[in-house]
Amino acid sequence: MLSRVAENIYWVGRYLERAENTARLLAANATLHLDLPRGITPAWEPLIAMAGTQDLFEAQHSDYSEPEVIRFMLGSEQNPSSILSSLRAARENARTIRDYMPREAWELINKHHLDAGERVEEGLSKRGRHEYLKRIILTTQTLNGMLAGTMNHDQGYHFLLLGRNIERADMTTRIIDVRTDGLLPLENSGLQAFETLQWVSLLRSLSAYQMYRRSMQARVRRGDVLLFLFQSADFPRSIRHNLCNIERSLKTLPNHESAIRILYQVKSRILSTPVEKMQCTPLHHFIDQVQIALDRVHDEISNAWFLPPH
Template identity: 45%
Template sequence: MLSRVAQRIYWMARYLERAENTARMVNVNAHLLLDLPKKLPIGWSPLIDITGSGALFRELFADASEKNVVRFLIADARIPGSLMTSLIRARENARTIRDIIPREGWEIINALYLDTKAALPTALGQKRRFVFLGSIMGKIEQLNGLFSSSMLHDVGYNFLRMGRNLERADMTTRIVDVRSESLLPQESEDLLPFEHVQWMSVLQSLSAYQSYVQKIQGPVRRRSAVRFLLQDPDFPRAFYHCVLQIRACLRTLPNNDTPMRFVGRISRIRRARPDEMEKNQLHDYVDRLQLNLARLDSIIAQAYFV
């Protein structure tokens, strides 16, 4: 397989995953805010922090109101991390590999881009947004199903899986980081009921709530939620699970010495105890995880895309 084709499959998968994650994050945050006491200074700014685009946001908008944040994260094609940008980039990548991905796949991506662009001017208000973003997520899930059931599970498909899992792991670390940092003051008795609510929403933003409940069978607490999201081997959006997926893909590829060695290093997370870490420690730890993902991305690029 041509390196460029592999690279474009990989990035198409990353952008699709990013679009889906962004949509889910916005929907979950809207729900969370409805449940929290109005006096809490939480609002919409954590979402900007999750995407790591605070500086750009402050340049373009005066305040982190719902309207501004939603517009920033969803609609603006000038903003590198927005949902619209992700769809544009996913489509541009898909266009160049139309002969590799299933034909319906291209048609869905193309329609998703066109429909989203057409709907944007009217779809971002509180009333319609939930359904609108839900349907975008649904389309991307449909694509994942289509790729899985009709693409050859060969080299190209492995690059698709690697892109998707790397992006997933990245989003999970970002959400854990920002939410454990900024949601609520850690030890405050009168807000305890809301700790439950906030971690529930964190799990929901990674569509992890049901899986969590099935597996942990206890109340939603910071410690077990962090452990679940970072270290569970079976939950598809858990950091460790994503790393295992990437390792499985790499194992089938040629010239995999360097990337395999590095993935081996990242999988040591299995034995770490992030749940016992203090706020600052956890922040530093998650920071390191993110740096590792960035390293992994460039190691994969170095090994296969140049």
């Protein structure tokens, strides 16, 4: 397949996954908000920090109020990682390769983007938000299923999976990062009782709550939650699971040696690091390293298979 097409389909995978994960994160934050005692609100600033868009946000807003943060992450045209921008980018990439994917899939991506734009006011209202975000998640899942069920599982499909799984691993680390740090003003506040809520919220952000319960058969505790999200072999959004999927896709492609080498390094770090015992600062540091390693896997993929830059 063409190198340019491989690159575009990889980005379709990444952008769709980014839109879906952002929707999950916003939905979970809204739920947490409802669970907390009156007067205590979850901080919205970390959500902006997670995507690395503080500078952009602060250039346009004076404070981190809920409506402003939601608008910025959901519908802002200026924010390149908002749900709407991600869907637009997915659609534009799909448009450059619409000859390559099944027609129904292109039509759904196109409709997904149109719908999200037309209903954006619904998503911004408190009443309509849940439905809006649910639709974003469901449509993306439908699309994933449609592609799995109707597209040849050839090299192109593996580039789609690579994009999706790298983005998912990256988003999982970002969500863990933002949810383990500074979400609630816990110190000396008498709110320790609500700590469990914070971990439940982290699991919910990744749609992991139910699977955690089944898999860990334990109450929700920090160490177990971290262990589950980094090292579970079974949960499809854990870092380990994503790395294994990336490995499988890489092995179907020619000239995969250097990409695989980097991947093995990060995989063995994940499996050998006792995340359950790490305090906030070392954990944050470790997550940074994992993100850098994922960037290197991306660079190797780009070097091996994408078009050389002009």
